[in-house]
Amino acid sequence: MNTNLKCEDCQELLVLEAYGELSVEQKETVEAHVAACVGCHEERTALARLHAAVDVAAIEPSLELLSACRQDLYREVAEISAATRAMPFWRRMLPEGGFWSMAAKPAMAMALFAAGFAGARLVPASGTPGGPAAGATMSAVRNVRYIEPSADGKVRIVYDEVRQRELTGRVDDQGVREMLLTATRDPEDPGLRVDSMEVLRRRVEHEDVRTALVRALETDGNEGVRLKALEALKPFAGHPAVRTALTRVLVADKSATVRTQTIDLLVNTRRDEPELAGVLQELMRREENSYIRQRSQTALKAMNASLETF
Protein backbone atom coordinates (compact mmCIF):
# COMPACT_ATOMS: atom_id res chain seq x y z
CA MET A 1 0.00 0.00 0.00
CA ASN A 2 1.28 3.46 -0.83
CA THR A 3 1.24 5.45 2.40
CA ASN A 4 3.35 8.26 0.91
CA LEU A 5 0.47 9.73 -1.04
CA LYS A 6 0.81 13.48 -1.60
CA CYS A 7 -2.12 15.69 -0.58
CA GLU A 8 -2.68 16.96 -4.15
CA ASP A 9 -2.83 13.40 -5.46
CA CYS A 10 -5.11 12.41 -2.63
CA GLN A 11 -7.47 15.27 -3.45
CA GLU A 12 -7.73 14.10 -7.06
CA LEU A 13 -8.54 10.62 -5.81
CA LEU A 14 -11.13 12.04 -3.40
CA VAL A 15 -13.07 13.45 -6.37
CA LEU A 16 -13.16 9.98 -7.91
CA GLU A 17 -13.92 8.36 -4.56
CA ALA A 18 -17.07 10.44 -4.25
CA TYR A 19 -18.30 8.78 -7.44
CA GLY A 20 -17.23 5.26 -6.53
CA GLU A 21 -14.56 5.25 -9.24
CA LEU A 22 -11.64 4.02 -7.13
CA SER A 23 -10.17 0.54 -7.14
CA VAL A 24 -9.97 -1.30 -3.83
CA GLU A 25 -6.26 -0.54 -3.59
CA GLN A 26 -6.73 3.15 -4.29
CA LYS A 27 -9.50 3.31 -1.73
CA GLU A 28 -7.27 1.74 0.91
CA THR A 29 -4.49 4.20 0.08
CA VAL A 30 -6.86 7.15 0.36
CA GLU A 31 -8.31 5.89 3.65
CA ALA A 32 -4.85 5.58 5.16
CA HIS A 33 -3.89 9.08 4.03
CA VAL A 34 -7.13 10.77 5.12
CA ALA A 35 -6.96 9.13 8.56
CA ALA A 36 -3.66 10.89 9.13
CA CYS A 37 -4.25 14.19 7.27
CA VAL A 38 -6.60 16.87 8.60
CA GLY A 39 -6.51 18.88 5.35
CA CYS A 40 -7.60 15.96 3.17
CA HIS A 41 -10.19 14.93 5.73
CA GLU A 42 -11.71 18.41 5.45
CA GLU A 43 -11.47 18.20 1.67
CA ARG A 44 -13.51 15.00 1.71
CA THR A 45 -16.17 16.67 3.88
CA ALA A 46 -16.27 19.69 1.57
CA LEU A 47 -16.75 17.44 -1.46
CA ALA A 48 -19.66 15.70 0.25
CA ARG A 49 -21.19 19.14 0.90
CA LEU A 50 -20.70 20.10 -2.74
CA HIS A 51 -22.43 16.94 -3.92
CA ALA A 52 -25.38 17.51 -1.64
CA ALA A 53 -25.67 21.12 -2.78
CA VAL A 54 -25.36 20.39 -6.49
CA ASP A 55 -28.08 17.77 -6.27
CA VAL A 56 -30.68 20.45 -5.65
CA ALA A 57 -30.00 21.94 -9.08
CA ALA A 58 -30.89 18.77 -10.99
CA ILE A 59 -33.66 19.37 -13.48
CA GLU A 60 -36.22 16.71 -14.21
CA PRO A 61 -37.97 17.57 -17.47
CA SER A 62 -41.73 17.58 -17.21
CA LEU A 63 -43.76 14.75 -18.66
CA GLU A 64 -45.55 17.30 -20.87
CA LEU A 65 -42.23 18.24 -22.45
CA LEU A 66 -41.35 14.57 -22.95
CA SER A 67 -44.72 13.91 -24.54
CA ALA A 68 -44.37 16.91 -26.86
CA CYS A 69 -40.90 15.72 -27.91
CA ARG A 70 -42.21 12.25 -28.68
CA GLN A 71 -45.04 13.62 -30.76
CA ASP A 72 -42.64 15.85 -32.73
CA LEU A 73 -40.40 12.90 -33.40
CA TYR A 74 -43.09 10.44 -34.45
CA ARG A 75 -44.59 13.06 -36.78
CA GLU A 76 -41.19 13.70 -38.36
CA VAL A 77 -40.40 10.00 -38.70
CA ALA A 78 -43.80 9.37 -40.32
CA GLU A 79 -43.10 12.17 -42.83
CA ILE A 80 -39.66 10.83 -43.66
CA SER A 81 -41.06 7.34 -43.98
CA ALA A 82 -43.87 8.47 -46.29
CA ALA A 83 -41.42 10.47 -48.42
CA THR A 84 -39.15 7.44 -48.59
CA ARG A 85 -41.96 5.20 -49.82
CA ALA A 86 -42.75 7.72 -52.56
CA MET A 87 -39.18 7.61 -53.87
CA PRO A 88 -38.12 5.43 -56.76
CA PHE A 89 -36.71 2.10 -55.58
CA TRP A 90 -33.10 2.96 -56.39
CA ARG A 91 -33.32 6.11 -54.24
CA ARG A 92 -34.74 4.20 -51.30
CA MET A 93 -31.70 1.97 -51.34
CA LEU A 94 -29.41 4.85 -50.42
CA PRO A 95 -28.54 4.96 -46.70
CA GLU A 96 -30.00 8.40 -46.04
CA GLY A 97 -33.33 7.16 -47.38
CA GLY A 98 -34.17 5.40 -44.14
CA PHE A 99 -33.88 1.91 -42.73
CA TRP A 100 -32.64 -1.01 -44.64
CA SER A 101 -30.98 -4.16 -43.64
CA MET A 102 -27.28 -4.09 -42.84
CA ALA A 103 -27.00 -7.58 -44.18
CA ALA A 104 -28.58 -6.55 -47.48
CA LYS A 105 -26.09 -3.77 -48.11
CA PRO A 106 -23.48 -5.58 -50.19
CA ALA A 107 -26.13 -7.24 -52.33
CA MET A 108 -28.03 -3.99 -52.72
CA ALA A 109 -24.91 -2.12 -53.74
CA MET A 110 -24.20 -4.78 -56.31
CA ALA A 111 -27.78 -4.72 -57.48
CA LEU A 112 -27.58 -0.97 -58.01
CA PHE A 113 -24.47 -1.40 -60.05
CA ALA A 114 -26.01 -4.22 -62.04
CA ALA A 115 -29.31 -2.39 -62.53
CA GLY A 116 -27.54 0.69 -63.89
CA PHE A 117 -25.48 -1.48 -66.14
CA ALA A 118 -28.50 -3.46 -67.30
CA GLY A 119 -30.52 -0.35 -68.06
CA ALA A 120 -27.96 0.65 -70.62
CA ARG A 121 -26.87 -2.60 -72.14
CA LEU A 122 -28.87 -5.69 -71.19
CA VAL A 123 -31.16 -7.20 -73.74
CA PRO A 124 -34.78 -7.85 -72.70
CA ALA A 125 -35.46 -11.04 -70.77
CA SER A 126 -37.51 -12.43 -73.62
CA GLY A 127 -34.44 -12.58 -75.79
CA THR A 128 -32.28 -14.43 -73.27
CA PRO A 129 -33.60 -17.83 -72.27
CA GLY A 130 -32.46 -18.57 -68.72
CA GLY A 131 -31.14 -15.05 -68.28
CA PRO A 132 -32.26 -12.46 -65.75
CA ALA A 133 -35.59 -10.69 -66.23
CA ALA A 134 -34.27 -7.15 -65.84
CA GLY A 135 -35.57 -5.49 -62.70
CA ALA A 136 -37.33 -8.60 -61.37
CA THR A 137 -34.24 -10.57 -60.42
CA MET A 138 -31.62 -7.85 -60.22
CA SER A 139 -31.54 -8.06 -56.41
CA ALA A 140 -30.26 -11.62 -56.82
CA VAL A 141 -27.20 -10.48 -58.79
CA ARG A 142 -24.22 -10.76 -56.49
CA ASN A 143 -21.31 -10.19 -58.77
CA VAL A 144 -20.69 -9.63 -62.47
CA ARG A 145 -17.85 -11.94 -63.57
CA TYR A 146 -17.20 -10.79 -67.10
CA ILE A 147 -18.71 -8.99 -70.05
CA GLU A 148 -18.41 -10.01 -73.68
CA PRO A 149 -19.72 -7.61 -76.35
CA SER A 150 -20.58 -9.13 -79.73
CA ALA A 151 -20.56 -7.66 -83.24
CA ASP A 152 -24.37 -7.49 -83.48
CA GLY A 153 -24.55 -4.99 -80.60
CA LYS A 154 -25.61 -7.51 -77.99
CA VAL A 155 -23.60 -8.24 -74.90
CA ARG A 156 -23.03 -11.47 -72.98
CA ILE A 157 -22.69 -11.19 -69.21
CA VAL A 158 -21.68 -13.87 -66.76
CA TYR A 159 -22.69 -13.19 -63.18
CA ASP A 160 -23.11 -14.86 -59.79
CA GLU A 161 -26.56 -15.02 -58.35
CA VAL A 162 -27.72 -15.20 -54.75
CA ARG A 163 -31.03 -16.88 -54.14
CA GLN A 164 -33.00 -16.85 -50.90
CA ARG A 165 -34.01 -20.33 -49.77
CA GLU A 166 -36.02 -21.46 -46.80
CA LEU A 167 -35.37 -24.36 -44.51
CA THR A 168 -37.92 -25.49 -41.94
CA GLY A 169 -37.39 -28.29 -39.49
CA ARG A 170 -36.65 -29.29 -35.91
CA VAL A 171 -33.49 -28.15 -34.18
CA ASP A 172 -32.31 -31.75 -34.04
CA ASP A 173 -32.63 -32.24 -37.81
CA GLN A 174 -29.10 -32.46 -39.11
CA GLY A 175 -29.54 -29.83 -41.82
CA VAL A 176 -31.16 -27.34 -39.45
CA ARG A 177 -28.57 -27.89 -36.75
CA GLU A 178 -25.70 -27.44 -39.18
CA MET A 179 -27.27 -24.28 -40.51
CA LEU A 180 -27.70 -22.92 -36.98
CA LEU A 181 -24.12 -23.78 -36.08
CA THR A 182 -22.95 -21.99 -39.23
CA ALA A 183 -25.03 -18.96 -38.23
CA THR A 184 -23.17 -18.76 -34.89
CA ARG A 185 -20.10 -17.86 -36.98
CA ASP A 186 -21.79 -15.41 -39.36
CA PRO A 187 -19.16 -12.75 -40.00
CA GLU A 188 -21.61 -9.95 -40.83
CA ASP A 189 -24.53 -9.96 -38.43
CA PRO A 190 -24.10 -10.21 -34.63
CA GLY A 191 -27.89 -10.32 -34.32
CA LEU A 192 -27.99 -13.50 -36.38
CA ARG A 193 -25.31 -15.03 -34.18
CA VAL A 194 -27.36 -14.19 -31.07
CA ASP A 195 -30.56 -15.59 -32.63
CA SER A 196 -28.90 -18.88 -33.55
CA MET A 197 -27.52 -19.24 -30.02
CA GLU A 198 -30.93 -18.56 -28.54
CA VAL A 199 -32.26 -21.58 -30.45
CA LEU A 200 -29.22 -23.77 -29.86
CA ARG A 201 -29.08 -23.17 -26.11
CA ARG A 202 -31.85 -25.77 -25.74
CA ARG A 203 -29.41 -28.33 -27.12
CA VAL A 204 -26.38 -27.38 -25.08
CA GLU A 205 -26.02 -30.99 -23.93
CA HIS A 206 -24.69 -31.79 -27.41
CA GLU A 207 -20.96 -31.42 -27.76
CA ASP A 208 -21.04 -29.71 -31.16
CA VAL A 209 -23.35 -27.02 -29.73
CA ARG A 210 -21.16 -26.51 -26.67
CA THR A 211 -18.09 -26.28 -28.87
CA ALA A 212 -19.75 -23.58 -30.98
CA LEU A 213 -20.82 -21.65 -27.89
CA VAL A 214 -17.38 -21.91 -26.29
CA ARG A 215 -15.79 -20.72 -29.53
CA ALA A 216 -18.15 -17.73 -29.60
CA LEU A 217 -17.51 -16.97 -25.93
CA GLU A 218 -13.77 -16.97 -26.43
CA THR A 219 -13.43 -15.39 -29.85
CA ASP A 220 -16.49 -13.39 -30.91
CA GLY A 221 -15.65 -9.71 -31.24
CA ASN A 222 -19.09 -8.59 -30.10
CA GLU A 223 -19.70 -8.28 -26.36
CA GLY A 224 -23.43 -9.00 -26.66
CA VAL A 225 -22.75 -12.23 -28.54
CA ARG A 226 -20.19 -13.34 -25.96
CA LEU A 227 -22.69 -12.64 -23.18
CA LYS A 228 -25.29 -14.68 -25.03
CA ALA A 229 -22.88 -17.59 -25.37
CA LEU A 230 -22.07 -17.32 -21.67
CA GLU A 231 -25.75 -17.36 -20.77
CA ALA A 232 -26.34 -20.42 -22.95
CA LEU A 233 -23.43 -22.27 -21.35
CA LYS A 234 -24.61 -21.67 -17.77
CA PRO A 235 -26.23 -25.11 -17.28
CA PHE A 236 -22.89 -26.67 -18.23
CA ALA A 237 -20.66 -24.43 -16.13
CA GLY A 238 -19.44 -27.52 -14.30
CA HIS A 239 -18.36 -29.32 -17.47
CA PRO A 240 -14.53 -29.57 -17.57
CA ALA A 241 -14.09 -28.12 -21.09
CA VAL A 242 -16.54 -25.29 -20.42
CA ARG A 243 -14.91 -24.54 -17.09
CA THR A 244 -11.48 -24.32 -18.66
CA ALA A 245 -12.86 -21.91 -21.25
CA LEU A 246 -14.53 -19.83 -18.54
CA THR A 247 -11.26 -19.42 -16.64
CA ARG A 248 -9.55 -18.30 -19.84
CA VAL A 249 -12.32 -15.78 -20.49
CA LEU A 250 -12.10 -14.50 -16.94
CA VAL A 251 -8.46 -13.64 -17.40
CA ALA A 252 -8.49 -12.53 -21.03
CA ASP A 253 -11.84 -10.97 -21.99
CA LYS A 254 -11.56 -7.23 -22.52
CA SER A 255 -15.13 -6.55 -21.39
CA ALA A 256 -15.63 -6.04 -17.65
CA THR A 257 -19.29 -7.08 -18.08
CA VAL A 258 -18.28 -10.43 -19.55
CA ARG A 259 -15.62 -10.94 -16.88
CA THR A 260 -18.07 -10.00 -14.13
CA GLN A 261 -20.67 -12.50 -15.31
CA THR A 262 -18.00 -15.13 -15.82
CA ILE A 263 -16.65 -14.83 -12.30
CA ASP A 264 -20.17 -14.99 -10.89
CA LEU A 265 -20.78 -18.20 -12.81
CA LEU A 266 -17.45 -19.75 -11.87
CA VAL A 267 -17.66 -18.85 -8.21
CA ASN A 268 -21.31 -19.87 -7.82
CA THR A 269 -20.58 -23.31 -9.22
CA ARG A 270 -17.15 -23.81 -7.64
CA ARG A 271 -16.00 -27.01 -6.04
CA ASP A 272 -12.63 -27.97 -4.66
CA GLU A 273 -10.57 -26.52 -7.49
CA PRO A 274 -6.93 -25.60 -7.02
CA GLU A 275 -6.82 -24.33 -10.64
CA LEU A 276 -9.60 -21.85 -9.95
CA ALA A 277 -7.81 -20.62 -6.83
CA GLY A 278 -4.73 -19.99 -8.97
CA VAL A 279 -6.75 -17.97 -11.47
CA LEU A 280 -8.40 -15.95 -8.73
CA GLN A 281 -5.04 -15.21 -7.13
CA GLU A 282 -3.82 -14.05 -10.53
CA LEU A 283 -6.86 -11.77 -10.77
CA MET A 284 -6.11 -10.28 -7.35
CA ARG A 285 -2.76 -9.27 -8.79
CA ARG A 286 -3.82 -7.79 -12.12
CA GLU A 287 -7.60 -7.21 -12.34
CA GLU A 288 -8.62 -3.53 -12.50
CA ASN A 289 -12.33 -4.00 -11.90
CA SER A 290 -13.06 -3.61 -8.18
CA TYR A 291 -16.16 -5.86 -8.23
CA ILE A 292 -14.20 -8.72 -9.78
CA ARG A 293 -11.40 -8.25 -7.29
CA GLN A 294 -13.83 -8.30 -4.39
CA ARG A 295 -15.56 -11.39 -5.77
CA SER A 296 -12.18 -13.11 -6.15
CA GLN A 297 -11.20 -12.14 -2.64
CA THR A 298 -14.43 -13.52 -1.15
CA ALA A 299 -14.16 -16.76 -3.12
CA LEU A 300 -10.52 -17.25 -2.13
CA LYS A 301 -11.39 -16.75 1.52
CA ALA A 302 -14.24 -19.27 1.22
CA MET A 303 -11.78 -21.70 -0.32
CA ASN A 304 -9.31 -21.09 2.52
CA ALA A 305 -6.77 -20.04 -0.08
CA SER A 306 -4.30 -17.19 0.26
CA LEU A 307 -5.08 -13.97 -1.59
CA GLU A 308 -1.74 -13.84 -3.34
CA THR A 309 0.61 -16.10 -5.19
CA PHE A 310 4.06 -16.47 -3.65
Added chain:
Amino acid sequence: MQARELFDESSLIRAAQHGDHEAFASLIRLYDQNVLRIAMNLLRSPDEARDVYQEAFLRVYRNLHSFRFDCRFDTWLYRIATNICLDHLRKRKVRKEESAVVETRGGALNLLESVEEHRADNNPQRRLLASELRQRINRALAGLTPRERIVFELRHYQGLRLRAIGEALGTTEEAAKNCLFRATQKMRAALGDHA
Protein backbone atom coordinates in the same frame (compact mmCIF):
# COMPACT_ATOMS: atom_id res chain seq x y z
CA MET B 1 -27.53 -3.71 -17.69
CA GLN B 2 -28.54 -7.33 -17.36
CA ALA B 3 -27.88 -9.75 -20.19
CA ARG B 4 -31.60 -10.30 -20.78
CA GLU B 5 -32.22 -6.58 -21.33
CA LEU B 6 -29.23 -6.42 -23.63
CA PHE B 7 -30.70 -9.10 -25.87
CA ASP B 8 -34.17 -7.61 -25.86
CA GLU B 9 -32.57 -4.34 -26.85
CA SER B 10 -30.57 -5.94 -29.63
CA SER B 11 -33.76 -7.55 -30.96
CA LEU B 12 -35.41 -4.15 -31.00
CA ILE B 13 -32.44 -2.62 -32.79
CA ARG B 14 -32.45 -5.32 -35.44
CA ALA B 15 -36.19 -5.02 -35.96
CA ALA B 16 -35.88 -1.24 -36.23
CA GLN B 17 -33.02 -1.67 -38.71
CA HIS B 18 -35.43 -3.71 -40.83
CA GLY B 19 -37.93 -0.85 -40.84
CA ASP B 20 -40.16 -1.84 -37.91
CA HIS B 21 -41.45 1.50 -36.62
CA GLU B 22 -42.98 -0.03 -33.50
CA ALA B 23 -39.58 -1.44 -32.58
CA PHE B 24 -37.99 1.95 -33.23
CA ALA B 25 -40.54 3.63 -30.95
CA SER B 26 -39.91 1.04 -28.22
CA LEU B 27 -36.18 1.52 -28.55
CA ILE B 28 -36.54 5.27 -28.25
CA ARG B 29 -38.75 4.97 -25.19
CA LEU B 30 -35.98 3.07 -23.42
CA TYR B 31 -33.71 6.09 -23.52
CA ASP B 32 -35.53 9.24 -24.53
CA GLN B 33 -36.20 10.43 -21.00
CA ASN B 34 -32.47 10.20 -20.25
CA VAL B 35 -31.57 12.08 -23.41
CA LEU B 36 -34.08 14.81 -22.64
CA ARG B 37 -32.83 15.05 -19.06
CA ILE B 38 -29.22 15.38 -20.25
CA ALA B 39 -30.18 18.07 -22.75
CA MET B 40 -32.31 19.91 -20.23
CA ASN B 41 -29.65 19.89 -17.55
CA LEU B 42 -26.91 20.91 -19.94
CA LEU B 43 -28.75 23.60 -21.82
CA ARG B 44 -31.24 24.64 -19.13
CA SER B 45 -33.71 25.52 -21.85
CA PRO B 46 -36.82 23.46 -22.68
CA ASP B 47 -36.83 24.70 -26.28
CA GLU B 48 -33.21 23.79 -26.87
CA ALA B 49 -33.66 20.47 -25.10
CA ARG B 50 -36.59 19.76 -27.42
CA ASP B 51 -34.44 20.59 -30.44
CA VAL B 52 -31.65 18.34 -29.19
CA TYR B 53 -34.11 15.50 -28.59
CA GLN B 54 -35.51 15.82 -32.10
CA GLU B 55 -32.13 16.10 -33.80
CA ALA B 56 -30.58 13.25 -31.82
CA PHE B 57 -33.33 10.73 -32.50
CA LEU B 58 -33.66 11.72 -36.15
CA ARG B 59 -29.93 11.06 -36.51
CA VAL B 60 -30.47 7.71 -34.84
CA TYR B 61 -33.36 6.98 -37.22
CA ARG B 62 -31.33 7.89 -40.28
CA ASN B 63 -28.17 6.10 -39.22
CA LEU B 64 -29.45 3.06 -37.38
CA HIS B 65 -28.60 0.92 -40.41
CA SER B 66 -24.93 1.68 -39.76
CA PHE B 67 -25.07 0.63 -36.10
CA ARG B 68 -23.10 -2.61 -36.03
CA PHE B 69 -23.18 -3.51 -32.34
CA ASP B 70 -19.50 -2.52 -31.97
CA CYS B 71 -20.42 -0.60 -28.84
CA ARG B 72 -23.44 -0.40 -26.59
CA PHE B 73 -26.43 1.28 -28.15
CA ASP B 74 -26.76 3.77 -25.29
CA THR B 75 -23.09 4.74 -25.66
CA TRP B 76 -23.71 5.42 -29.35
CA LEU B 77 -26.88 7.37 -28.56
CA TYR B 78 -25.26 9.45 -25.81
CA ARG B 79 -22.38 10.21 -28.17
CA ILE B 80 -24.85 11.61 -30.68
CA ALA B 81 -26.84 13.52 -28.07
CA THR B 82 -23.83 14.99 -26.26
CA ASN B 83 -22.26 16.09 -29.55
CA ILE B 84 -25.42 17.99 -30.41
CA CYS B 85 -25.47 19.52 -26.92
CA LEU B 86 -21.81 20.50 -27.33
CA ASP B 87 -22.69 22.25 -30.61
CA HIS B 88 -25.49 24.12 -28.86
CA LEU B 89 -23.23 25.15 -26.00
CA ARG B 90 -20.52 26.32 -28.37
CA LYS B 91 -22.99 28.31 -30.42
CA ARG B 92 -23.92 30.39 -27.44
CA LYS B 93 -21.66 33.27 -28.15
CA VAL B 94 -22.42 35.30 -25.09
CA ARG B 95 -22.54 33.27 -21.95
CA LYS B 96 -21.68 35.63 -19.17
CA GLU B 97 -24.21 34.20 -16.81
CA GLU B 98 -27.09 31.91 -17.43
CA SER B 99 -30.34 33.33 -16.30
CA ALA B 100 -33.04 31.13 -14.92
CA VAL B 101 -35.42 32.95 -17.27
CA VAL B 102 -35.21 31.95 -20.90
CA GLU B 103 -37.16 32.84 -23.99
CA THR B 104 -39.31 29.99 -25.25
CA ARG B 105 -41.79 29.54 -28.09
CA GLY B 106 -44.51 30.35 -25.60
CA GLY B 107 -42.81 33.46 -24.17
CA ALA B 108 -40.52 34.00 -21.19
CA LEU B 109 -40.24 31.02 -18.89
CA ASN B 110 -38.61 30.66 -15.52
CA LEU B 111 -36.75 27.38 -15.69
CA LEU B 112 -36.83 26.86 -11.99
CA GLU B 113 -40.60 27.13 -11.99
CA SER B 114 -40.93 24.73 -14.90
CA VAL B 115 -38.90 22.10 -13.13
CA GLU B 116 -40.68 19.34 -11.28
CA GLU B 117 -40.09 19.93 -7.60
CA HIS B 118 -38.99 16.78 -5.86
CA ARG B 119 -38.93 18.13 -2.36
CA ALA B 120 -42.01 20.17 -1.66
CA ASP B 121 -41.19 22.59 1.13
CA ASN B 122 -43.73 24.83 2.78
CA ASN B 123 -41.16 26.90 4.66
CA PRO B 124 -40.78 30.16 2.65
CA GLN B 125 -37.32 30.94 4.03
CA ARG B 126 -35.98 27.49 3.19
CA ARG B 127 -37.56 27.75 -0.27
CA LEU B 128 -35.85 31.07 -0.84
CA LEU B 129 -32.48 29.72 0.27
CA ALA B 130 -32.87 26.68 -1.97
CA SER B 131 -33.83 28.91 -4.87
CA GLU B 132 -30.77 31.13 -4.30
CA LEU B 133 -28.54 28.09 -4.11
CA ARG B 134 -29.98 26.72 -7.34
CA GLN B 135 -29.29 29.99 -9.12
CA ARG B 136 -25.76 30.02 -7.79
CA ILE B 137 -25.21 26.48 -8.94
CA ASN B 138 -26.61 27.33 -12.37
CA ARG B 139 -24.08 30.14 -12.61
CA ALA B 140 -21.29 27.83 -11.43
CA LEU B 141 -22.29 25.27 -14.05
CA ALA B 142 -22.32 28.00 -16.69
CA GLY B 143 -18.70 28.75 -15.78
CA LEU B 144 -17.56 25.30 -16.89
CA THR B 145 -16.32 24.64 -20.40
CA PRO B 146 -18.83 22.71 -22.54
CA ARG B 147 -16.81 19.51 -22.22
CA GLU B 148 -16.38 19.85 -18.44
CA ARG B 149 -20.06 20.49 -18.14
CA ILE B 150 -21.00 17.41 -20.11
CA VAL B 151 -18.65 15.18 -18.13
CA PHE B 152 -19.98 16.60 -14.87
CA GLU B 153 -23.57 16.19 -16.03
CA LEU B 154 -23.12 12.62 -17.22
CA ARG B 155 -21.23 11.55 -14.11
CA HIS B 156 -23.02 13.48 -11.40
CA TYR B 157 -26.60 13.63 -12.62
CA GLN B 158 -26.83 10.66 -14.97
CA GLY B 159 -24.54 8.31 -13.03
CA LEU B 160 -22.58 7.12 -16.08
CA ARG B 161 -19.20 5.52 -15.36
CA LEU B 162 -16.17 7.53 -16.46
CA ARG B 163 -15.20 4.82 -18.93
CA ALA B 164 -18.62 5.08 -20.60
CA ILE B 165 -18.37 8.86 -20.61
CA GLY B 166 -14.98 8.63 -22.30
CA GLU B 167 -16.47 6.37 -24.95
CA ALA B 168 -19.48 8.62 -25.45
CA LEU B 169 -17.22 11.65 -25.92
CA GLY B 170 -14.78 9.80 -28.14
CA THR B 171 -11.97 10.23 -25.64
CA THR B 172 -10.25 8.23 -22.92
CA GLU B 173 -11.36 7.42 -19.39
CA GLU B 174 -8.32 9.33 -18.17
CA ALA B 175 -9.33 12.47 -20.07
CA ALA B 176 -12.86 12.19 -18.66
CA LYS B 177 -11.35 11.86 -15.18
CA ASN B 178 -9.28 15.00 -15.63
CA CYS B 179 -12.33 16.85 -16.92
CA LEU B 180 -14.38 15.78 -13.90
CA PHE B 181 -11.61 16.86 -11.56
CA ARG B 182 -11.36 20.32 -13.17
CA ALA B 183 -15.15 20.70 -13.15
CA THR B 184 -15.34 19.79 -9.47
CA GLN B 185 -12.59 22.24 -8.57
CA LYS B 186 -14.32 25.03 -10.50
CA MET B 187 -17.66 24.25 -8.89
CA ARG B 188 -16.10 24.35 -5.46
CA ALA B 189 -14.40 27.65 -6.17
CA ALA B 190 -17.58 29.17 -7.59
CA LEU B 191 -19.85 27.99 -4.78
CA GLY B 192 -17.45 28.86 -1.96
CA ASP B 193 -19.19 28.70 1.39
CA HIS B 194 -22.47 27.67 -0.18
CA ALA B 195 -21.19 24.16 -0.62
